[in-house]
Amino acid sequence: MRRRIVIIVLIFICFILQCSVLPAVAIGGISPNLLVILTVSFALMRGRREGMFVGFMCGFLADLFFGSALGFQTLVYMYMGYLCGSCYRLFYDDDIKMPILLIAASDLAYGIIFYIFEFLLRGRVQFTFYLGRIILPEVVYTIVLTIVCYRLLMWINHRLERAEQRSVNSFV
């Protein structure tokens, strides 16, 4: 229960930061994608189901406020969480290379999918421009932000896990 509340609050905080603070620190008009970081991190730390839920929530909020069709970004973020959650077993907590790699891959995939459905289908075919101007810079910036954020998210997760452990122990 406590975990759910903490995660929901985290999602809200990330969403608010994403649309009010991050544009202020944007470099060249590109801001990093905090929602991808959150989704992939929790998928890696907690597995498929939780990654899926976090992704669902993040995408849903993004869709509600700025999406053109409710459900599109929800779908993308949800699958992102689910697929990254499959790497749960391969992952050791204190190794930061794996999350960086996965977050970069996820952000890249997100960018390409977004381009295909929102731009290519409207006849904007110049893929290299969008790749170089929007997608790759966003990936790089997101990686930089990951290095800062990931430890924090990991710490929160550890605290939650320890609290759960304690309550289970006291219960038995």
Add this chain to the structure above:
Amino acid sequence: MKKKLNDSMKSKYILIILTVFCFAMILLSFTTDMGKGPLKYIAGYVITPIQNGVNTVGNWIAEKGAYFQSSQDLVTENRDLQAKVDSLTAENSQLQQEKEELDRLRRLYELDEQYDYEKVGARIIANETGNWFSTFTIDKGSDDGFKVDMNVIADSGLVGIITEVGPKWSTVRSIIDDNSNVSGQISTTLDTCVIAGDLRLIDEGKVNLVKLTDADGKVNVGDKVVTSNVSEKFLPGILIGYVSELSLDSNKLTSSGYITPAVDFKHLQEVLVITELKQDAPESVSNSNKQKEPVDDPLASQTETDGTEAESGTEARTENQTENQTEAGPTEGGEQ
């Protein structure tokens, strides 16, 4: 082992259910308008106040930071500004004269009221989450009388149009957004054109200008582009920008090029919303026409005005239909 297998199956089922849900929502929001109505209201009540708060804190920090700017900077800035003030004063007095002339001319043509829109100021509190579109949220909504399709301007020109409204927030799509299409006209020659936003041009600070019907080649670089009379959603005569490049299309009938928008979209903080809808505007114009009608024969004039009014009504409706194709909203994907 069995438990683990069950667990994984269970999350697979949930994934499938949620996927179906998402597809249903996508379909729903494409086919009907109601997709995100009530949910968005709830979310807006929760999120918007927080966004407002974060913004206040951010502004406060920015203000405090500004105090620590070194005095050197301020001195040089002051000198520059003084020079600017001088030149602007000179320019201003000249403009003042021109404005007086303009006022006289307007009074002459009694067009004064057409440009006198009611405006309400609002602050930008959130930007779109990704890097793809140029939409933003402002801190006022239907409580302040805002409605969908109201025009948003900043001090010097057109910013965009309200696409969604909640009680205390509204979403604005700016004219540089990739989905935006505005029908405009060149202020000197009154040739109509379409101003289409394009993500590729945002860095250069330009917006596409297409379908300009300029057969005589009278339009020059530097001409003003304003919103046109035939637009369904945009009030006429609002400055959009200046023509910066122009070339004849391969069909030799229309031209296209770029304009430089009058608004600095990178540093936008406050905007003005015109609380008057274009759909309502023709009504008031026809009313004022009616008053100006000579009343020699009251009965004859009565029937006459009725006729013109009905005519203008049908005209407006056909305009609406054509306009819908050019100014399609984000869901329809504004490209043609």
